[in-house]
Amino acid sequence: MIAVIAVIVLPIAIAAFLLPLPEQAKQSKALKAPVISKANDHFVLNPAGLQKIVFIHYKKGYAKPPWANGGKKETQCYDFLGKWVKWKELPVNYVIDPDNPYGLSEEFVSDAIYKAAEEWDAHTSAELFGSYTIDYESSWDSDAPDGRNELLFGDYPEEGVIAVTVVWGYFYGKPSERKIIEFDILFDTDFVWGDASVDPNVMDLQNIATHELGHGIGLDDLYDTVCSEETMYGYSDYGETKKRTLEAGDITGLQILYGG
Ligand SMILES: [Zn+2]
Structure with a gap:
């Protein structure tokens, strides 16, 4: 279960410069708010209060995150x-x-x-995800929740990071009081994004969004290669689209949380 780390909110200095964007990116307009503060600098358990968990999704070939020890459910391909x-x-x-x-x-x-x-909605009887709104002024607020579940592009200052999801909530205490209250998802502009079913040289937005939204509803990463076909498997690469559709483990985990 503890394959992730809960952290207390700590203010982090915002980097005052932009990292270089990919060549293709330079040809179009610059991002308005692409400078991202690193969200996982401090990990402190806070059993009584509001928690933050940071999921970092790495490109295939990068080292397993130090907090990814593997939960006992991992070989069943959900956690x-x-x-x-x-x-x-x-x-x-x-x-x-x-x-x-x-x-x-x-x-x-x-x-x-x-x-x-x-x-995710298609595999549970719950009306899990509702409607979305468009907001060009979203911001990556990994220091405090703001009541909005935002998905945006930005430059995360760590090599090999495809996407980051921060989940806020109350993760300890009485079971009846445990809940998720917010998530925010960042797609790292170190990679070129698009539709990999059309161009295999891009990072597939739908593919990665499906994985990250899985964190947003309470599922953990899987690092056992037995689970490499699952949407919640912890690595991805350019051209990958298999995470667009849920596999048996993803569906089992989803239905344990929200019903079949
Ligand atoms: Zn992940």
Whole structure:
């Protein structure tokens, strides 16, 4: 269960410079808010209060994160953010910021993310994900929750990181009091994003969004290669689309949390 680390909120200095964008990115408009503070600098258990868990999704070939020890359910190909930790108020609405340096249209970005959310919805009787709104002024607020489940592009200052999801909630204490209250998802602009079913040289937005939204509803990463076909497997690469559709372990984990 504890394959992730809970952390207390600590203010982190914002980097005052932009890292270089990929060549293709330089040809289009610059991001408005691409400078991202690293979200996993401090890990402190905070059993009494509000928790933050940071999931870092690495490109294939990068080292397993130090906190990824593997839960006991991992060989069954599902694991949880924390015991009894899930959304208690449904549906979960979300905010999409389509701003990106690749010239991807608002329609493409929102459609990819919507399909990712609906893939989870399709396998549970719960109305898990609701509607989304578009907001070009979203921000990566990994220091404190702001009541909005935001998905946006930005430059995360660590090599090999494809995406980062921060989940906020109450993860300890009485089971009845445990709940997720917010997630925020960042797609790292170190990679070129798009539709890998059309161009295998891009990082597939729908593919990664499906994985990250899995964290948003309470599922943990899997690092056992037995589970490499699952949406919640912890690595991805350019051209990958297999995480767009849930596998047996993903569905089992989903249905334990939200019903079949
Ligand atoms: Zn992950």
